[in-house]
Amino acid sequence: VQLQASGGGLVQAGGSLRLSCAASGRTFSSSVMGWFRQAPGKEREFVASISWSGSMTFYADSVKGRFTISRDNAKNTLYLQMNSLKPGDTAVYYCSADKRSRTTYSDYEYKRRSLYDYWGQGTLVTVSS
Numbered sequence: 001v002q003l004q005a006s007g008g009g010l011v012q013a014g015g016s017l018r019l020s021c022a023a024s025g026r027t028f029s030s031s032v033m034g035w036f037r038q039a040p041g042k043e044r045e046f047v048a049s050i051s052w053s054g055s056m057t058f059y060a061d062s063v064k065g066r067f068t069i070s071r072d073n074a075k076n077t078l079y080l081q082m083n084s085l086k087p088g089d090t091a092v093y094y095c096s097a098d099k100r101s102r103t104t105y106s107d108y109e110y111k112r113r114s115l116y117d118y119w120g121q122g123t124l125v126t127v128s129s
Helices: none
Strands: 002-006 009-012 017-024 033-038 045-050 057-059 067-072 077-082 091-097 123-128
Touching: 002 091, 017 033, 017 091, 017 123, 033 067, 033 077, 045 067, 045 077, 057 067, 077 091
Parallel strands: 009 123
Antiparallel strands: 002 017, 017 077, 033 045, 033 091, 045 057, 067 077, 091 123
């Protein structure tokens, strides 16, 4: 099972990037998936997640209104559209997936690292001021 994140890079403040996470080895079309990020010297933190059906999305307050998480189950791929980027968004971004299928959780659980069993290798996003 592999999650391959891509799309990171260097962008100026106010710019946009779109991250992708391609899954292989099994299908995640019925699993909760999410994005987390880790800035230098800081803990890994929740960014966004999406329910297995795609009907529910969750965001950290710091990115709400600027980032959009989505999924294409036919392509087994997760996305994160990031707009109005700020220097504070600079971090390595990790995609993640729950091993369970067709499972619904409380809103709080969707934001917890412990929910996710599979992790990608990370893609670096650098936002310059």
